[in-house]
Amino acid sequence: MSMILQLDHVYKNYSRGKTEVPVLKDICLEVEKGEYLAIMGPSGSGKTTLMNLIGCLDVPTEGKYILDGKQIGSLDDNALADIRNQYIGFVFQNFYLLPKMTALDNVALPLLYAGVSQKERRERAAEALKAVGLEERAGFYPNQLSGGQCQRVAIARAMVGNPQLLLADEPTGALDTASGNQIMEIFRELSGKGMTIIMITHEPSIAACANKTYHILDGQLITTGKEAAADEEG
Amino acid sequence: MENIRLAFQGIWGHKMRSFLTMLGIIIGIASIITIVSTIKGTNEQIKQNLIGSGSNVVTVQLYQDSYTYDLSYNPPPEGVKVIEESTREVLEGLDGVEQVSFFTKREWSENVSAGSNSFSGGVFGVDRVYLELMDYQITYGRTFGDADFENCRKVVILDKTAAATLFPGVYPVGKTIEIKSEAFTVVGVVDKGASFAPTINSMEDYYMYADTSGGSIFMPGPTWPVVYRFDEPQAVVVRANSTDDMTRAGKSVADYLTANQISSNGSKVAAEDGEETEEAEVSGGSSFSYRSEDLLEQAQQLQEMSNSTNQQLIWIASISLLVGGIGVMNIMLVSVTERTSEIGLKKALGARKHRIRIQFLTEAAVLTSLGGIVGVVLGILLAELISRTNGIPVAISATAILISVIFSTVIGVVFGLLPAVKAANLNPIEALRRD
Ligand SMILES: Nc1ncnc2c1ncn2[C@@H]1O[C@H](COP(=O)(O)OP(=O)(O)OP(=O)(O)O)[C@@H](O)[C@H]1O
Ligand SMILES: [Mg+2]
Numbered sequence: 001m002s003m004i005l006q007l008d009h010v011y012k013n014y015s016r017g018k019t020e021v022p023v024l025k026d027i028c029l030e031v032e033k034g035e036y037l038a039i040m041g042p043s044g045s046g047k048t049t050l051m052n053l054i055g056c057l058d059v060p061t062e063g064k065y066i067l068d069g070k071q072i073g074s075l076d077d078n079a080l081a082d083i084r085n086q087y088i089g090f091v092f093q094n095f096y097l098l099p100k101m102t103a104l105d106n107v108a109l110p111l112l113y114a115g116v117s118q119k120e121r122r123e124r125a126a127e128a129l130k131a132v133g134l135e136e137r138a139g140f141y142p143n144q145l146s147g148g149q150c151q152r153v154a155i156a157r158a159m160v161g162n163p164q165l166l167l168a169d170e171p172t173g174a175l176d177t178a179s180g181n182q183i184m185e186i187f188r189e190l191s192g193k194g195m196t197i198i199m200i201t202h203e204p205s206i207a208a209c210a211n212k213t214y215h216i217l218d219g220q221l222i223t224t225g226k227e228a229a230a231d232e233e234g
Numbered sequence: 235m236e237n238i239r240l241a242f243q244g245i246w247g248h249k250m251r252s253f254l255t256m257l258g259i260i261i262g263i264a265s266i267i268t269i270v271s272t273i274k275g276t277n278e279q280i281k282q283n284l285i286g287s288g289s290n291v292v293t294v295q296l297y298q299d300s301y302t303y304d305l306s307y308n309p310p311p312e313g314v315k316v317i318e319e320s321t322r323e324v325l326e327g328l329d330g331v332e333q334v335s336f337f338t339k340r341e342w343s344e345n346v347s348a349g350s351n352s353f354s355g356g357v358f359g360v361d362r363v364y365l366e367l368m369d370y371q372i373t374y375g376r377t378f379g380d381a382d383f384e385n386c387r388k389v390v391i392l393d394k395t396a397a398a399t400l401f402p403g404v405y406p407v408g409k410t411i412e413i414k415s416e417a418f419t420v421v422g423v424v425d426k427g428a429s430f431a432p433t434i435n436s437m438e439d440y441y442m443y444a445d446t447s448g449g450s451i452f453m454p455g456p457t458w459p460v461v462y463r464f465d466e467p468q469a470v471v472v473r474a475n476s477t478d479d480m481t482r483a484g485k486s487v488a489d490y491l492t493a494n495q496i497s498s499n500g501s502k503v504a505a506e507d508g509e510e511t512e513e514a515e516v517s518g519g520s521s522f523s524y525r526s527e528d529l530l531e532q533a534q535q536l537q538e539m540s541n542s543t544n545q546q547l548i549w550i551a552s553i554s555l556l557v558g559g560i561g562v563m564n565i566m567l568v569s570v571t572e573r574t575s576e577i578g579l580k581k582a583l584g585a586r587k588h589r590i591r592i593q594f595l596t597e598a599a600v601l602t603s604l605g606g607i608v609g610v611v612l613g614i615l616l617a618e619l620i621s622r623t624n625g626i627p628v629a630i631s632a633t634a635i636l637i638s639v640i641f642s643t644v645i646g647v648v649f650g651l652l653p654a655v656k657a658a659n660l661n662p663i664e665a666l667r668r669d
Contacts, residue, residue, distance in 0.1 A: 057582060057662050078586045085584020096579045096666065100243065113584040157583075 004033045004164060004196050005054065010063035012049055023049045025219045027063070031198065033164070036191040038207035039200045041216035047200045048169055050216065054198060055090060055167045056083045068164065085113050089158030091168035095150040097142040097157075103129060104138040107157045114161055128156035132186055148179025155186055159195070166190060168199040172206055184209045237593055241600040244569075252601060255565045258558020259605030259645065260612060263638045265551040267613025270634040272620060273544045275627035277537045290332075290477050291368065292484035293527045294470040294491065303522065305466050306340050311522050314467045315495045325470070328486045330479035335364040336468040338458050346451065348400040348411040355396055355449030357413065359458030365391070365424060367473055375407035375422030378454050382421075386456045391422040395449030411451075414461045418453065467495065472526070484526025491524035555642075558605070559649040566598050566653035570660075577657050578665020587658040594657050598650025599643050606642025610635050 012024035023046045031037065041047050052058040053065060056072055057080075065072045067087060075083065084090075089110075097106045108125035116124070129135050132152040142150055151171060158166055168187070172180035180203075188209060191197050199210060207213050215222050245252040296303045296314060303311055317336055325334045338359040346353040358364070365377060370393070382389050390411060397406045397420075406420045458466070470491065474483035570577070577590055614630055621628040 052663050055582070057666075078588075081581060081584050081586045084582060090582055092666070096575065096582075098576055098579065100247070109580070110583045113580075113586070113589070 002033055003030055004035075004068060005029075005031045006064075006066045007053070007060075008064040008066070010053065010060045010065060012046075012053060012058070013061045023219050024053070024060075027221050029214070029221060031196060033196055034191070034194045036187070036197045036209075036211045037199065038210035038213045039198065039216060040202070040204070040207050040213060045216045046219045047216055051167055051169050051198070051200055054165075055088050056080045081113070085110055085161065087164050089155075089161065089163040089166045091151070091154050091158050091166065091171045093170040093173040095142070095147075095154045095174075097150055097153060099142050102139050102141055103134065103145065103153045103156075106142070106153055107160050110157060110161045124160055125156070128160040129153070131159070132156045146179075148175050148182060151175060151179070151183055152186065155183065159190060164196055166195055166197045168197070170200055170202065172201065172203065180206065237596040238600060240593065241597040244597055245601055245604070251565065252604075255561050256558075256601060256605030256608065258554060258561045259602050259642050260558075260609040262551050262555030262558050263606050263609025263642055264613040264616060265554065266548055267610055267630075267634060267638055268616045268620065269544050269547045269551060271613070271617035271628045271630050272626055273540060274629040274631050274634075275617075275621065276540050278629055279627045280536045280540070290474045290480055292472045292474060292480050292487075294472060294484060294488045294524050295527055296467055296469065297523050297525045299521065302527075304341070305338070305463075306342065310463060310465045311467065313497050314522055315497070316465060317468050317470070317491070317495060321491075321494075325472075325487050325490060328483065328490060330474050330476075330483035331472055331487060332475050332483075333363060333367055333473045334487065335367045335471045335473075336361050336455065337364055337471065338455065338462070338466045338468050340462070342448075343413070343451070345414045346400075346411065348409065351400045351402065353396055353399050353411075353449060353451065355399070355451065358450060358452045359455045359462070360452050361455050364471065365452065367471055368426075370424035370426060373423050373425050374405070375420070377422055377424075378452075382454045383456050386460065387454065388416060388418045388457055388460060389421045389453065390418045391424055391452045392420055393450045393452075394423065394425045396451050397423045397449075399449055413451075413453075416461050424452075470524075481526075488524040488526045495524070496522050555645060559602070559645045562598055562602055562646060563649040563652060565601075566594060566650050567656070569597070570594065570653045570657045573657075574660065574665045577660050578662045581660065581662040582666060590660075591654045591658040594654035595647055595650045598653070599646035602646030602649075603639060603643040606639045609642070610638050613638075 007027050007029040010024060010027040011022065013020040013022050015021070027050065039047055039050065049058075053060055054067075056067065056075075059065070059073050059075070059080075067083065070083070072080070072083070097103075098109070101109075104122065104125050107128050108121040111121040111124060126135065126138060129138055132155055134149060134152055134156065137145060137149060137153075142153070145153065151174075155171075158168075166187075171187075172183055175183065184206060187197055187199070191211075197210070199206070201207050296311065298311070322334060322336070325331060340357045342354055343357040344354070346357065360378075362378065362380075362383060373394070375391070377391065378389070381387065390413075392400065392406060400406065400411055401409060401420075406423055409420050410417050411420060412418070455468075470487055472483050472487045474480040580590060614635075617628045617630065620626055
């Protein structure tokens with residue numbers, strides 16, 4: 001299988017006042033198309049920071065990040081926006097739906113930025129909503145939906161543009177177990193269709209849904225493999 | 235389009251806040267519209283009152299020092315020649331002059347009567363073109379013919395007022411009137427063309443047109459000496475090529491006449507030196523000159539006066555617009571802060587900077603142009619109210635309205651720029667982190 005992304009000795013520092021604080025240290029990671037990974041680690045270890053780099057929301061301080069053959073580090077704001085729009089679907093812990101838009105409009109948003117016509121946007125958004133089982137809630141506003149439903153709308157939004165990579169930062173963090181399982185079911189389906197998924201989570205049971213688990217500790221990617229996760233649990 | 239819809243949605247979502255933000259713009263635009271409408275109304279009235287509309291006529295008269303020389307009470311001015319017919323061609327060759335007409339007059343006539351009715355308006359001795367140039371139209375009878383001039387016939391034409399005074403309820407043509415015991419036959423009645431009629435709105439206006447509003451009697455110029463004097467220098471009516479030429483045409487005719495019609499009999503030396511051409515010395519030590527009674531110039535002076543006071547008002551109103559603009563900027567900055575996570579999300583989903591910028595600029599511009607439109611409506615209502623209560627004329631200017639609305643939109647764009655740029659440059663991570 002071909003590589004979708006590659007992090008090559010990546011460092012990320014944040015400047016706090018005058019001192020540079022290293023958050024990610026010497027990360028090397030290769031992800032192949034269609035992989036389903038989980039990333040675990042304690043709070044403050046740099047999971048979200050890593051996710052932001054992979055999601056092209058930020059660029060590394062040092063090291064190379066190559067996404068689908070493109071070197072990301074040197075791109076400007078607008079180019080990064082285009083890459084995000086084209087390659088990446090985001091699912092956040094607290095959904096981030098726009099409260100003044102209906103579920104359908106929320107889902108259609110990335111297509112707007114991709115320059116898709118209004119008619120097609122509506123069709124594709126409706127399709128995506130159907131895929132997460134919410135076709136009847138298309139006209140609802142986020143405050144009329146439950147947490148689990150909101151997250152499914154967010155997933156529909158993440159997949160509506162057929163991105164190659166789905167990034168989820170604690171997608172079940174705000175949900176009860178039942179809703180969480182529903183989300184995992186959807187992820188499993190997407191993965192089955194060949195979508196690459198990288199998911200951050202605190203819960204081992206959720207991480208267990210992935211094919212592979214990485215651990216991050218104090219900014220360093222330390223262990224890989226499903227077995228390692230199992231060891232830690234024990 | 236989508237942005238405009240969104241902007242309205244946003245504004246509607248914060249009705250009170252949006253209204254308060256617009257208030258500065260509303261007040262600014264409303265005051266500007268009110269002021270401009272009042273200025274324009276006043277100016278148009280001044281112009282109409284003073285020059286009628288579209289007549290382009292300037293009167294050039296003989297002045298002694300700074301007063302018109304009235305031949306009713308004064309002897310013929312020494313050293314001032316009667317204007318010869320040959321001068322007409324010279325005057326009409328001057329820059330901006332279309333046509334000239336010579337006339338003599340008594341502004342307040344005496345001993346004019348028809349039976350028991352007496353008349354005290356103006357009596358004019360006119361040349362062949364006068365009535366036409368002054369835009370008089372024959373309503374009854376006929377105008378003067380060549381024979382009237384050549385034979386110095388004792389015929390007169392009355393204007394409507396004179397006819398009504400001397401012959402109330404009687405058809406005047408063919409009747410006889412007496413001027414200083416001489417019998418004159420009325421051959422026609424004239425009326426001023428509509429375009430020439432000045433508007434009388436106040437006592438000042440009334441005095442200004444007292445000579446015409448008291449009525450006028452016209453006789454052929456050559457007949458003038460039968461009742462008045464031979465050697466009276468005429469006044470000149472100048473029709474300019476255009477309204478803008480009026481001042482220039484009047485001045486050049488006046489200057490030419492002063493230079494060529496007035497000879498000095500007091501200090502010959504000075505005249506020969508080529509100096510003293512403007513004003514000639516006469517024995518009494520006083521000087522004569524021809525001057526154009528330039529109504530347009532007076533009108534312009536009055537207009538400038540009203541303009542300059544009102545321009546100050548416009549400045550003050552502009553300050554209110556500036557304050558309004560700053561208010562808009564302030565509220566847009568607040569809005570950017572409030573919507574940080576919305577902006578962050580949109581950027582994360584792939585919105586380019588430009589799109590975010592346009593969104594906020596549109597919102598600011600819609601906000602201010604709404605304010606502008608409300609301001610225009612309010613301004614028009616205010617102007618109407620002022621004209622109703624104070625009797626000040628008001629002319630609503632379409633250009634002013636258009637400019638106001640465009641200008642308020644521009645204010646939105648200008649003052650919305652900083653918040654919009656700030657929004658567009660938000661770092662999506664920071665924006666998403668805050669919640
Ligand atoms: N913009 C920033 N400026 C300075 N320091 C930052 C910034 N963003 C993150 N950090 C620091 O980087 C470290 C890692 O943050 P990150 O959000 O990646 O942690 P995390 O693993 O996602 O934690 P959690 O599980 O609580 O979400 C933290 O110590 C944080 O203080
Ligand atoms: Mg995190």
